[in-house]
Amino acid sequence: MPEPIRVVVTGAAGQISYSLLYMIAKGDVFGYEQPLILHLLDIPPMMDVLQGVVMELADCAIPLLREVIPTADPAVAFKDVSAAFLVGAMPRKQGMERKDLLSANVKIFKVQGEALDKYAKKDVKVLVVGNPANTNALICSKYAPSIPKENFTAMTRLDQNRAQAQVSAKIGVPVEQVSNVIIWGNHSSTQFPDASHAVVNLSGKQLTVAEVIKDDSWLRDTFVQIVQKRGAAVIAARKMSSALSAAKAATDHMRDWFQGTVYGKYVSMGVVSDGSYGVPKDLVFSFPVTIKNGQWSIVQGLTIDDFAKQKLAITGKELEEEKEEAVAIIQA
Numbered sequence: 001m002p003e004p005i006r007v008v009v010t011g012a013a014g015q016i017s018y019s020l021l022y023m024i025a026k027g028d029v030f031g032y033e034q035p036l037i038l039h040l041l042d043i044p045p046m047m048d049v050l051q052g053v054v055m056e057l058a059d060c061a062i063p064l065l066r067e068v069i070p071t072a073d074p075a076v077a078f079k080d081v082s083a084a085f086l087v088g089a090m091p092r093k094q095g096m097e098r099k100d101l102l103s104a105n106v107k108i109f110k111v112q113g114e115a116l117d118k119y120a121k122k123d124v125k126v127l128v129v130g131n132p133a134n135t136n137a138l139i140c141s142k143y144a145p146s147i148p149k150e151n152f153t154a155m156t157r158l159d160q161n162r163a164q165a166q167v168s169a170k171i172g173v174p175v176e177q178v179s180n181v182i183i184w185g186n187h188s189s190t191q192f193p194d195a196s197h198a199v200v201n202l203s204g205k206q207l208t209v210a211e212v213i214k215d216d217s218w219l220r221d222t223f224v225q226i227v228q229k230r231g232a233a234v235i236a237a238r239k240m241s242s243a244l245s246a247a248k249a250a251t252d253h254m255r256d257w258f259q260g261t262v263y264g265k266y267v268s269m270g271v272v273s274d275g276s277y278g279v280p281k282d283l284v285f286s287f288p289v290t291i292k293n294g295q296w297s298i299v300q301g302l303t304i305d306d307f308a309k310q311k312l313a314i315t316g317k318e319l320e321e322e323k324e325e326a327v328a329i330i331q332a
């Protein structure tokens with residue numbers, strides 16, 4: 001068996017982590033032969049709760065889990081880690097303005113970027129889940145200049161999974177028969193879920209989703225809105241935000257990053273923009289990517305019609321505004 005790798009999960013006492021830690025520990029991300037040392041970071045008031053999580057992990061008796069290190073100290077949490085799941089963030093409280101939320105989180109991700117820069121392995125792969133995920137990932141990367149900016153990503157995989165589930169339900173096939181649904185842009189209500197390049201495998205034949213569904217208004221309107229508002233629908237029903245599905249999406253994202261994507265299929269990840277598809281550079285923007293040897297590449301050459309161009313521009317503009325606000329908060 002290989003040597004254990006160190007993996008940090010922040011917000012480890014929170015509800016997403018409660019599902020995520022088990023999925024990581026049992027091998028869903030790094031493989032069923034890879035032993036792990038889990039570093040669990042949360043804030044000082046949560047240390048008692050975190051102890052409970054540590055006890056439960058021990059009680060799971062997971063063969064791959066060699067050690068669990070709970071801490072409130074970023075220097076301990078980020079030491080020598082190969083992978084970082086940045087889940088912890090300040091939640092939006094009643095009466096809180098978007099700007100206040102951004103302000104609290106920009107500060108958290110600045111501190112964590114600095115700690116990654118100082119203590120983590122230089123090839124650490126970082127997934128930001130905590131909202132606003134795209135801008136938090138950008139800020140984190142800015143404060144970790146010794147780590148390549150390509151190593152900082154934001155999670156839009158939950159949106160992709162939601163989109164894939166909606167398309168497969170509409171067609172009436174298992175989710176695995178649908179692929180290449182894309183999430184463009186921000187993990188927010190301006191994201192653009194795009195099924196125009198998606199394909200479905202029907203009786204061994206690959207067809208485009210558009211030719212099977214044959215309902216343009218569903219694809220351009222209903223589908224887009226269902227996916228954009230799915231998070232709010234879960235909150236309305238559960239009185240809590242998505243947690244199990246968010247944890248599953250985080251494991252999908254990191255597994256594909258470490259283990260690669262299947263030939264011909266792509267996945268969506270918030271990655272630093274290189275200007276592809278006219279998206280402004282230096283934003284963390286969700287693109288379709290393929291992954292090989294731990295490196296992602298943005299899928300090139302997809303046709304973007306005027307409708308899609310407009311949607312990409314809206315979500316890109318929101319990300320530019322978030323970035324400007326974040327920079328102003330840091331400089332203040």
Ligand code: NAX
Pocket residue numbers: 010011012013014015016017041042043046087088089090091108128129130131132133155156157158159187241242243246
């Ligand atoms: P919880 O409030 O249950 O847990 C968050 C945890 O983070 C708490 O234990 C808190 O003490 C901890 N925390 C706060 N500041 C911290 C810091 N500086 N260092 C370490 N830990 C810190 O939230 P949960 O439901 O688990 O959601 C976590 C984050 O994921 C939120 O920001 C949420 O908005 C975001 N989400 C992002 C999604 C995505 O697709 N990108 C989807 C799901 C989720 O809404």
